[in-house]
Amino acid sequence: MPARKTLWLMGPTSGGKTTIAVAVIAALREKGVPAIHFDGDEVRDFFGTSHGFAAEDRLRVVKVLVHLANKAMDAGLTVIVSALTANPDARTYVREHTNNLQLGYVSCSIETCMERDPKGLYGRASRGEIDTLIGYNTPYPPLDDPDLVLDTENKSLDAITTETVRFLTGCRKNAPKI
Numbered sequence: 162m163p164a165r166k167t168l169w170l171m172g173p174t175s176g177g178k179t180t181i182a183v184a185v186i187a188a189l190r191e192k193g194v195p196a197i198h199f200d201g202d203e204v205r206d207f208f209g210t211s212h213g214f215a216a217e218d219r220l221r222v223v224k225v226l227v228h229l230a231n232k233a234m235d236a237g238l239t240v241i242v243s244a245l246t247a248n249p250d251a252r253t254y255v256r257e258h259t260n261n262l263q264l265g266y267v268s269c270s271i272e273t274c275m276e277r278d279p280k281g282l283y284g285r286a287s288r289g290e291i292d293t294l295i296g297y298n299t300p301y302p303p304l305d306d307p308d309l310v311l312d313t314e315n316k317s318l319d320a321i322t323t324e325t326v327r328f329l330t331g332c333r334k335n336a337p338k339i
Contacts, residue, residue: 171246172267175274177313178243201244266307
């Protein structure tokens with residue numbers, strides 16, 4: 162059995178983080194690898210309106226995700242977290258507190274993210290209804306030195322899933338740019 166890891170997928174809104182996580186979890190489970198997915202939006206929704214989108218609220222969500230990931234990995238699971246994780250303090254916290262961490266950067270242009278926009282967030286931001294959308298109202302900073310780059314603009318979900326599973330299960334020694 163491969164070593165347990167936490168793969169933290171970060172990238173812009175509508176870049177494909179959750180889609181990738183769901184596909185990779187399904188593929189890992191098909192191979193008999195016990196795995197779980199934690200999503201930033203699900204954690205935020207769980208806490209209701211008590212978590213907004215200010216930097217301190219975003220960091221609080223990240224701290225919960227780190228705690229959940231570590232507990233799940235301690236229980237023997239491979240963990241995938243999908244979360245925006247744009248602020249430097251959040252990224253530092255993830256790097257310093259997540260066990261067996263692998264960082265995955267979901268690369269996708271904001272233009273393509275705006276075209277996808279499954280939750281209508283970019284549309285709302287363009288109409289001035291929200292002013293906290295990172296990537297639109299403020300730049301989304303690319304991740305420095307990721308272990309894995311997942312290019313959702315130019316690669317298929319199947320290709321990304323296959324390579325990510327290989328990466329997580331140790332079938333590939335060098336971190337690929339997918």
